[in-house]
Amino acid sequence: xxxxxxxxxxxxxxxxxxxxxxxxxxxxxxxxxxxxxxxxxxxxxxxxxxxxxxxxxxxxxxxxxxxxxxxxxxxxxxxxxxxxxxxxxxxxxxxxxxxxxxxxxxxxxxxxxxxxxxxxxxxxxxxxxxxxxxxxxxxxxxxxxxxxxxxxxxxxxxxxxxxxxxxxxxxxxxxxxxxxxxxxxxxxxxxxxxxxxxxxxxxxxxxxxxxxxxxxxxxxxxxxxxxxxxxxxxxxxxxxxxxxxxxxxxxxxxxxxxxxxxxxxxxxxxxxxxxxxxxxxxxxxxxxxxxxxxxxxxxxxxxxxxxxxxxxxxxxxxxxxxxxxxxxxxxxxxxxxxxxx
Numbered sequence: 001x002x003x004x005x006x007x008x009x010x011x012x013x014x015x016x017x018x019x020x021x022x023x024x025x026x027x028x029x030x031x032x033x034x035x036x037x038x039x040x041x042x043x044x045x046x047x048x049x050x051x052x053x054x055x056x057x058x059x060x061x062x063x064x065x066x067x068x069x070x071x072x073x074x075x076x077x078x079x080x081x082x083x084x085x086x087x088x089x090x091x092x093x094x095x096x097x098x099x100x101x102x103x104x105x106x107x108x109x110x111x112x113x114x115x116x117x118x119x120x121x122x123x124x125x126x127x128x129x130x131x132x133x134x135x136x137x138x139x140x141x142x143x144x145x146x147x148x149x150x151x152x153x154x155x156x157x158x159x160x161x162x163x164x165x166x167x168x169x170x171x172x173x174x175x176x177x178x179x180x181x182x183x184x185x186x187x188x189x190x191x192x193x194x195x196x197x198x199x200x201x202x203x204x205x206x207x208x209x210x211x212x213x214x215x216x217x218x219x220x221x222x223x224x225x226x227x228x229x230x231x232x233x234x235x236x237x238x239x240x241x242x243x244x245x246x247x248x249x250x251x252x253x254x255x256x257x258x259x260x261x262x263x264x265x266x267x268x269x270x271x272x273x274x275x276x277x278x279x280x281x282x283x284x285x286x287x288x289x290x291x292x293x294x295x296x297x298x299x300x301x302x303x304x305x306x307x308x309x310x311x312x313x314x315x316x317x318x319x320x321x322x323x324x325x326x327x328x329x330x331x332x333x334x335x336x337x338x339x340x341x
Contacts, residue, residue, distance in 0.1 A: 004154040004194075004232070006058040013041030013066035013082035015119035015142030018127070021074035022135070032134060035072055035125040038142045039079035041118025042066030045086050050109035052090035053196060055154055066116070069142060072124040082118055089152065092235060096151040103150070107157065115150070119143040156194055156232040158210035159322045162276075163233060163257055164242030169278035171195065172305040173242065174211040177315065194232050201319030210236060230264045237325045238272045238318065245277040245302065250292045272325070273298050274318060280304040 016038030023031025044066055067082030095103040095115070104113050122140030129136055162170045178197025195211040212232060233239065241257055243250045254275065261268040275293055281304040283289055293300050299317050303310035
């Protein structure tokens with residue numbers, strides 16, 4: 001099950017209390033204070049795990065708590081620190097507070113963020129000994145941990161987003177190009193959740209392709225499965241529109257899809273675009289296909305996921321484009337680091 005939005009309550013551990021103790025050993029009748037400090041409570045830490053692709057681990061896990069620090073003991077023994085609550089999330093997870101304000105956008109694999117620090121351990125009575133007060137009975141209680149309600153939102157990180165109307169052949173295309181196994185059937189809205197597939201287009205070269213549920217008009221307003229899944233397209237490098245080549249008006253289909261994306265996020269108009277004219281196997285052998293997008297300066301591919309027609313050419317075209325964008329992004333990061341230095 002794909003889950004991309006959850007609300008959880010997190011709590012850091014309380015600190016352990018300090019100890020009030022005095023040294024009591026044979027032949028040491030007036031031993032001084034030896035109460036140890038309490039251990040600090042465990043932090044709440046979010047960590048990006050590249051092996052995860054959904055938030056389903058939190059489906060029945062709504063309250064996560066760091067461990068309490070142990071209390072201090074005699075003989076100047078400090079209490080053990082509480083274990084941290086390490087919360088693993090997939091790349092692309094956004095942390096928001098209870099009011100919906102952005103806390104952090106977690107993208108990079110291995111990235112860590114301490115949301116709440118554990119309570120501080122209390123001081124034992126050995127800490128309060130002075131030349132004037134040699135037998136203090138004072139000690140501190142550990143401080144409480146923090147608590148916060150956090151909303152987790154997932155935006156998939158993919159190189160290419162496959163966008164189209166229901167039953168346009170997107171899932172079949174994904175299953176043919178990658179090892180992903182999305183549900184495929186001959187009726188609309190077969191895909192009810194995003195699917196990711198790794199596509200090998202050359203030796204040691206691949207890209208991540210995301211098959212998103214079919215859109216309908218008004219998707220940006222929440223109709224159908226729209227607004228909930230449109231956010232997964234925001235981070236893709238390239239948009240690949242899947243248009244049924246047997247449609248009565250392929251041009252109108254493309255315009256409707258682009259309108260929905262731009263209404264949801266105007267920035268999507270600047271994303272590189274490709275067009276996959278699907279279901280080419282349904283065209284008659286003697287039927288001459290007229291390209292409805294011949295006037296557009298965008299890559300176009302007439303493909304069939306059933307027969308494999310046009311797939312090698314499309315893989316090369318998309319793969320080269322992804323490689324180019326990755327290289328440009330890497331150059332931009334190097335330039336940014338040079339400016340900081």
